Amino acid sequence: MRHLMNPLDFNVEELDRLFDLANDIERNPAKYAHACDGRILATCFYEPSTRTRLSFESAMTRLGGRVIGFSDANSSSAAKGESVSDTIRIISSYADICAMRHPKEGAPMVAASRSLIPVINAGDGGHQHPTQTLTDLLTIRTMFGRLDSFTIGLCGDLKFGRTVHSLVNALSRYKNIHFIFISPEELRIPDYVTDMLKEKHITYEEVIRLEDVMPMLDMLYMTRVQKERFFNEEDYVRLKDFYILDPLKMMLAKKDMLILHPLPRVNEIAVEVDDDPRAAYFKQARYGVFVRMALILTLLEIEV
Numbered sequence: 139m140r141h142l143m144n145p146l147d148f149n150v151e152e153l154d155r156l157f158d159l160a161n162d163i164e165r166n167p168a169k170y171a172h173a174c175d176g177r178i179l180a181t182c183f184y185e186p187s188t189r190t191r192l193s194f195e196s197a198m199t200r201l202g203g204r205v206i207g208f209s210d211a212n213s214s215s216a217a218k219g220e221s222v223s224d225t226i227r228i229i230s231s232y233a234d235i236c237a238m239r240h241p242k243e244g245a246p247m248v249a250a251s252r253s254l255i256p257v258i259n260a261g262d263g264g265h266q267h268p269t270q271t272l273t274d275l276l277t278i279r280t281m282f283g284r285l286d287s288f289t290i291g292l293c294g295d296l297k298f299g300r301t302v303h304s305l306v307n308a309l310s311r312y313k314n315i316h317f318i319f320i321s322p323e324e325l326r327i328p329d330y331v332t333d334m335l336k337e338k339h340i341t342y343e344e345v346i347r348l349e350d351v352m353p354m355l356d357m358l359y360m361t362r363v364q365k366e367r368f369f370n371e372e373d374y375v376r377l378k379d380f381y382i383l384d385p386l387k388m389m390l391a392k393k394d395m396l397i398l399h400p401l402p403r404v405n406e407i408a409v410e411v412d413d414d415p416r417a418a419y420f421k422q423a424r425y426g427v428f429v430r431m432a433l434i435l436t437l438l439e440i441e442v
């Protein structure tokens with residue numbers, strides 16, 4: 139039995155197979171419409187979500203399966219003090235696979251260690267968000283045509299943004315990628331990420347001004363400032379609008395640069411940018427359904 143805790147849990151060949159499957163599901167949805175008949179997905183979300191939870195639910199429903207779960211810790215017995223370990227022991231009797239989001243780093247890993255069914259980390263605190271990374275990689279591979287040889291700018295809250303940590307980790311296995319980390323001083327990418335890049339001799343730079351690097355980018359991965367991870371409101375208010383991508387800044391970008399964002403967006407991309415053909419973030423969210431369908435089939439070892 140396999141779980142997904144970290145994007146590195148799948149090797150590059152396994153990821154290629156997963157993305158081929160996701161692309162096939164997009165092209166031939168009817169072929170997969172009954173692949174999970176009789177199967178149940180549990181979505182255990184101890185933190186708010188729109189895309190991750192609903193795309194998992196959509197994925198299982200489109201595969202013919204059913205979904206149970208909770209979207210708020212307070213509506214589960216966590217509110218009475220039940221541990222994640224006990225919860226997953228129970229869920230193991232009710233469902234065939236579980237997607238779990240939790241504010242505490244490592245909680246889905248604890249669940250996986252006690253689980254009798256595959257557990258998918260749907261985001262743990264400021265740590266990892268592997269299914270967002272799968273979504274990001276599928277989007278890049280499908281829209282850019284490859285997963286190597288490009289310059290990617292990651293902009294915004296690089297300190298608390300778990301999607302950034304997961305994505306850099308995953309991309310570090312592909313050749314000839316140059317990372318540009320764009321953030322205010324207070325929200326710099328953690329040292330453990332840059333240490334990993336140094337160890338692998340992968341080139342990166344850290345800058346504060348987005349405008350300075352815009353013309354160099356093949357891809358720009360924008361992120362919101364993570365309000366829920368700040369200890370004080372004052373710091374959040376000071377930093378939340380540090381970057382706003384607008385049509386004026388887009389004039390500095392390459393004609394085919396992709397704009398990615400895991401969403402939700404707050405203010406960091408002006409809505410006028412949505413009509414720019416380079417804006418890929420809504421398509422990216424759509425790819426999240428296909429990649430989660432492929433992931434459910436893979437973890438349940440269902441071949442179609």
Ligand code: CP
Nearest residue numbers: 187188189190400401
């Ligand atoms: N990208 C993402 O994780 O969005 P949600 O928080 O809405 O699930």
